Amino acid sequence: MKLQDIIDKLNLKPLTNMEERDVEGVFISDMLSDVMTSAKSGEIWLTVQTHTNIVSAANLVDVSAIIVTQGKTVPQNTIDLANRYLVIILSTPKTTFEIATEMIGIGVKNR
Amino acid sequence: MQEEKCAHTCEMVNVDYGFVITEKCYNCDKISTYFSLESRPPLEEYREGDHFWNVMESAQSFRFDLKCTKCGKVEKFDNLMGLMMCTGCDNTCEADNLRIILEPDRTWVYVAFGFLPTEEHTQLTEEKIAILENYFNQRRKSSSSRIKIISHESVKNIATCYGEVIKDLHMLSLTPPE
Ligand SMILES: [Zn+2]
Ligand SMILES: [Zn+2]
Numbered sequence: 001m002k003l004q005d006i007i008d009k010l011n012l013k014p015l016t017n018m019e020e021r022d023v024e025g026v027f028i029s030d031m032l033s034d035v036m037t038s039a040k041s042g043e044i045w046l047t048v049q050t051h052t053n054i055v056s057a058a059n060l061v062d063v064s065a066i067i068v069t070q071g072k073t074v075p076q077n078t079i080d081l082a083n084r085y086l087v088i089i090l091s092t093p094k095t096t097f098e099i100a101t102e103m104i105g106i107g108v109k110n111r
Numbered sequence: 112m113q114e115e116k117c118a119h120t121c122e123m124v125n126v127d128y129g130f131v132i133t134e135k136c137y138n139c140d141k142i143s144t145y146f147s148l149e150s151r152p153p154l155e156e157y158r159e160g161d162h163f164w165n166v167m168e169s170a171q172s173f174r175f176d177l178k179c180t181k182c183g184k185v186e187k188f189d190n191l192m193g194l195m196m197c198t199g200c201d202n203t204c205e206a207d208n209l210r211i212i213l214e215p216d217r218t219w220v221y222v223a224f225g226f227l228p229t230e231e232h233t234q235l236t237e238e239k240i241a242i243l244e245n246y247f248n249q250r251r252k253s254s255s256s257r258i259k260i261i262s263h264e265s266v267k268n269i270a271t272c273y274g275e276v277i278k279d280l281h282m283l284s285l286t287p288p289e
Contacts, residue, residue, distance in 0.1 A: 024252070031279050033173045036194075037126050041252035048284040056196035056277050059219055060258065062251040073286045081198065085219060086256070 001108055003065055003088070006044070009106050010099060012067060012090040015074055016082045021064045025110035026103050028096055032057040039063055040111065044103075046096045050074045055081045065089070069096045119184065121177040121246045131172045131192060131278055133227075136162040144192055144227045146174055170280035177246050186242050190233050192224045193276035194260070200273035205265040217256035221247075224263045224276055235262065 003021045007014065024042035029035060030049050039045060041062040047054065050072050058066050066082075068074055071093035082089050092099055129148040135141070138161060147169075156165045172193060178185045197206045197220040210220040223243060225234035235243075244260040251257065266272050 030282070030284070031171065032277050032282065033128060033171060033279055036277065037123055037173060037175065041250055049282050050284065050286075051282055053275055053277055053282070056194075056221075056275070059196065060194065060221065060247060060277070062256065071286070072284055084198075085196075086217070 001106075003044075006103070006106070006108065007090060010092065010102050012092050015068075015079050015089045015091050016087065018088060019086070021088070023064045023108060026100060026108060027063065028100060035061060035063070043110070044108075046099055048072050048096070050078055052078045052081050054078065055085055055087045058082075058087050059085045067092060067099060069094060069099055117179060117182040117184070119179040119242070119245070120181055120249060121179050121186070121242070123175045123246075124178040124185065125176040126173055127175070128171070128173045130169045131276075132166060133168040133170075134164040135167050136164055138163050142167075142227050143231075146172070146189070146192070146226070168280065170278040172278045177242060186239060188235075188239070188243065190225050191235060191243070192226045193278055195222045195224060195272075195274040195276045196220070197222055197266075197274055201267055201271070204267035204272070206261060206267075209259070209261065209265065213259055219256065219258050221258055221260045222263050222266055222274065223260050229263070234264075237262070 001023050003023050006023055023044050027039040027043040028046045030047050035057045039061045042064050045063045045066045046069055048070050050068055065088035067090045069092055129146055132145055132147050134143045156163055174189050176185050176187045197210045199207045199210050201207055206222055213220055223235050223240050226232040240260050247258050
């Protein structure tokens with residue numbers, strides 16, 4: 001599924017520059033260690049973490065985008081770093097569970 | 112398949128979640144790091160010869176090995192403390208210069224750190240770093256970007272480098288819902 005479709009259907013707010021990408025599933029964790037061991041390239045990553053290090057981890061394993069849930073404020077230095085490394089960060093006031101449920105509803109599946 | 116002929120395709124195995132503990136000796140300022148499976152590092156300072164070690168930090172992390180799914184060869188990575196994305200902070204640093212060269216090609220530079228002090232721990236060989244780089248590049252779906260992993264020896268001054276090793280420390284989430 002196209003990232004822009006998901007953004008439109010789930011009403012996500014882009015915090016960074018955008019480019020069109022294919023989303024090939026969902027990965028949920030608030031631990032960078034989990035992202036490094038288990039996230040698959042192309043997956044969209046749902047987290048409440050906002051530290052700059054989410055950019056380093058997301059970039060290493062090439063997730064399609066990060067969705068920061070529960071309306072957590074993403075610091076400007078995280079957004080700036082993401083823009084430099086073409087990491088897309090999206091924001092939503094909804095919980096991780098709500099977004100995951102809506103993802104299933106619009107047909108996002110893991111490989 | 113003969114191992115020498117195999118173009119390895121690796122997966123992570125023997126994953127252990129634990130803690131990277133950083134200690135500092137207040138006698139000589141030496142920094143020491145090690146991996147521990149224990150969630151509680153020694154909080155009391157302790158003496159080891161002339162050193163008086165104090166825990167500075169205990170960050171959640173993990174260790175792993177890589178196993179080739181085709182030939183079964185296992186490469187151990189238990190001497191990897193962590194990876195740091197070079198974001199550029201010193202234009203006289205070799206890592207930063209490589210970053211400047213590679214970034215226009217969408218190749219991102221990561222630095223592999225062994226445990227400290229570097230002279231007292233076995234560090235990753237160039238061959239191991241190449242295997243690690245190959246593994247993370249094989250995991251990437253998009254062909255539009257790649258990563259380059261280099262040794263911490265390329266970092267001019269580890270103490271002043273702005274980069275951060277990827278680990279679960281200060282990963283707080285303090286914003287209340289609106
Ligand atoms: Zn092999
Ligand atoms: Zn000492």
